[in-house]
C-alpha cells in the first residue's frame with residue numbers, strides 16, 4: 230500500500246507538471262494571437278489611409294478637370310470678345326469671364342488645400358508602412374519563437390504523459406479512475422497530506438482512529454470531508 234501511495238504521489242506530481250506545461254502552451258498561443266492581431270490592426274490602419282489617399286487622388290483629378298474646363302471657358306470667351314460688336318454683348322461676356330475667373334480661383338484654393346491634406350496623409354502612410362514592415366519582421370520572429378516553445382513543451386508533455394500512463398498502469402484502473410474523478414472535482418488535487426490529525430486538503434479534523442490507522446499504510450484512506458486520498462509524510466508520534 231505504501232508503494233501505491235508513492236505511485237499516487239508521483240502521478241499527482243506528473244499531472245501537475247503536465248497541467249503547468251499545458252497552461253504555458255496556452256499562454257504562448259494567446260501571445261501568438263495578440264501578435265497576429267496587432268499586426269492585422271496595423272495593416273487595417275494602413276489600408277484605411279491608402280484608401281483615403283486614393284479617394285483624395287480622385288477628388289484632385291476631378292478638381293483639375295473642372296479647372297481645365299473653366300480655363301477653356303475663359304479662353305473661349307476672350308476669343309469671342311474680339312468679334313463682339315455691341316456694348317451689351319461685351320458686358321455679358323465680361324461677366325462670364327469674371328465668374329469663370331472667380332471659379333478658377335476657388336478651384337485653385339481647393340486644390341492647394343487638397344494637396345496639403347494629401348502631403349499629410351502621405352506622411353502618415355509612410356510612417357505606417359515603416360511600422361508595418363518593422364512589425365512584420367518582429368511578429369514573424371516572435372511567432373516562430375513561441376511556436377518553438379510550444380513544440381518543445383509538447384515534447385515534454387508527451388514524455389510526461391507516457392510516464393504517467395506507466396504509473397497509472399501499475400496502480401490499477403479502479404484507483405486511477407477514482408483519482409481522475411477527484412482531480413476533476415478538486416481542482417487538480419486528488420491527494421492531500423494528513424498532518425497533525427487533519428486533512429491539509431480541506432483543513433478538517435480526521436477521525437483519530439483513521440489517523441492512527443493511516444500510519445500502518447495498510448489501506449488507502451479517503452478524507453471523510455473532501456474525499457481526497459490521504460497520504461502521510463509524518464513519522465508516527467511516539
Ligand SMILES: [Zn+2]
Nearest residue numbers: 428431452455
Ligand atoms: Zn479533506
